[in-house]
Amino acid sequence: MKILLCICLFIFSIPTLTAQVIDKEKLLEYYESQRYAEAAQYLQSIYPEDTKDIKALTQMAYCHMMSGKLPEAEKNYLKVNAAEPDNIPVLFSLANINSRRGNGTKAKTYLLQIVQLDSLNFNAYRQLAGLGDTAEEKLSYLKKANTLNTTDPDVAFDLSAAYRELKQYQRAYDVLKIAIDADNANFTLQSAQLPLANQLGKYKEVIETGEKLMKEDADANVINEMGQAYFYLKEYQKCAAAFKTLEDLGIQNEGTLYYMALSYRELKDYDNALMYAEKTIDEGISKHIELYYIALAGIYENKNRFSEALEAYKRGLTFHHTNHTIYYRLGLLYDFNLKQTKNAVTYYNLYLKNKPDPEKEQEQITYVKARIIALSSKI
Template sequence: MKKLFFVFFLALLHLVTFAQSIVLDKEKLLEYYQTQRYADAAQYLKSIYPTDTKDVKALSQMAYCNMMAGKLPEAEKSYLSINEIQPNTLPVLFNLANINTRRGNDTKAKAYLESIVKIDTINFNAFKQLAGLIKDSLQLKIAYLKKANSLNSADADVATDLAQGYRDLQQWALGYQVLKVAIAADTSNLFLLQAQLPFANELKKYKEVIYVGEKLLKDGTDANVVKNVGKAYYFLKNYQKCINLYEMLEKMAMQNEMTLYLMTLSYRELKNLDMAMVYAKKTIEEGVSANTATYYGLLAGLQESNGNLTTSVSSYKRGLTFSENSNIYYRLGLLYDLKLKQQKSALTYYNLYLKSKPDVNSEKEQIEYVKTRVSDLKVTTK
């Protein structure tokens, strides 16, 4: 019995001696913090404490320093150790979520945040961060944003994101109301005021759009504000103001199909048919992608492969109405020549292919083949 007591006494004495041997240089650590040398601070703490320490305060310091130094794996290791010793501590769970978000591991981050909202069902920051991690479910994202917004309706980021969700669902009145409440809490927030303009336009609050939008434009020209204010002027039949605003966008090369279309209609209402035709053409050009001809060429090729030759010809020709495309000319030439046996049409498209100036390096073999076929067909089609 005395021997057992003696062994226990020696073990206790060792622990006390070890604990007394850890002398933390607080001034040195403070200097590291003040000069933001967090990596040095982390290394210093690591040299002081054993690798298997269970000291929560020491682990917290090391985790913080490593996280601030960008050493996320080391920070996560320390926070995980703390979580084992003191499970489900909110600051630790938040830090683990933050680390995993920064490392691109959204699944783990969401798991930690979900643990937080189970513990604290009214934790605004957790719901806000959860919403930010949702990429594949608009309904779930909106659900988290609604919860966060109910906890803090004045938060501009949440209000804007929630309104955007409602916009995607075409629920304009709900989005407008969310932003209205946030604006009431911060009437000078230009981002919120700007975000509300498209909602007000959709709800036909045109005078409000113009009043707010013109004030915003005094602080600088913003393309989105100009688009919304111009649209409001159009629907209030102030066609010249609409044109004036959208001309500003043209000068900045920030026009789009909608603005050009409204300019066309505005010129028409002002009986300026010449300008209306100019902008009608611009609207058509803006509405067509530079790749549309290529897309039709792809569709036509698939139809040709499937044996739908007549449909394929129509699709190839439809593509050419959008822009000249040397590949389509070539494919039509082949189709008429080899499959439809219409040699005159084949000759026409082969010539168009050569006139379109195909790349002599990447299409060398095609060019040589077409030139040979053109020579042959000129003889047979006489």
């Protein structure tokens, strides 16, 4: 209703000089149905291209902006800005247009003009925060915006995240608390506050808030925070159950598995404790670790440091999912550089036993089979 009223006032403030030719009801209909492109086209048919009428230029600029014709919108707003350089709504529109077009530097210039005119303009500081060039600059603008409006949820969320990044957990928590107190049904803010509450040792609060949030949505992040809180409250069975839920969903990680291992240990369920300790280790090791050792060993070979290459290859074999390429490389190393025929045959056979892809590695397979025959006669 407020927007419609503004539109009506906007339309009926058109100069009386053109009142006899503008169909204001038609224009209002375009606005109400959000047919802004047609509204802009209609206005252009009424006003000459070189019009200097501020209200007409502003209205056409607005219609172009709302219809996505940003270059046309900017052209008209610039005309208005040249005539009225301190017009804050126009400066906001120009900032918005440039931000949408990816020109953050230009958008920032207009916003800075606004804060020079109005040092208490919350929206200008909020938008400047999004255009900050450094973390420090972004934090400065967020702090100013938050000071002007402590209950705005978006600014509170972003400022809290900035404080959390700096490990200033109490400040991050306090910023969110004020916004949550003003809107205790804002689950986004409450979810963001959970890890901070855990950091600050407010474990019972985490459980209480988490249970409330879980009634709305079984979010994995909430379950994770509750699991940690249960652990520190020594409710180990609930901790293990919470993280088992994540495991069943396939979204476990090194941390969740570690808490499960510790919880089962405290429950004296050593079989599960051992199993999850092993899972923690597996999860903590990159699935590409064998490739890294192959690369390292290859570099050692290039430098003729064969004993170190051998050590690197064998280190790669200690991981759970061994890459069969390591067996092939070891066979070559023993065969040509270390001149240990028996070991070469052993690793060539292990390469074949691990079933390399017959299409992708046909050449290597054929070669290895031939080398095994050739070397076996020398053993």
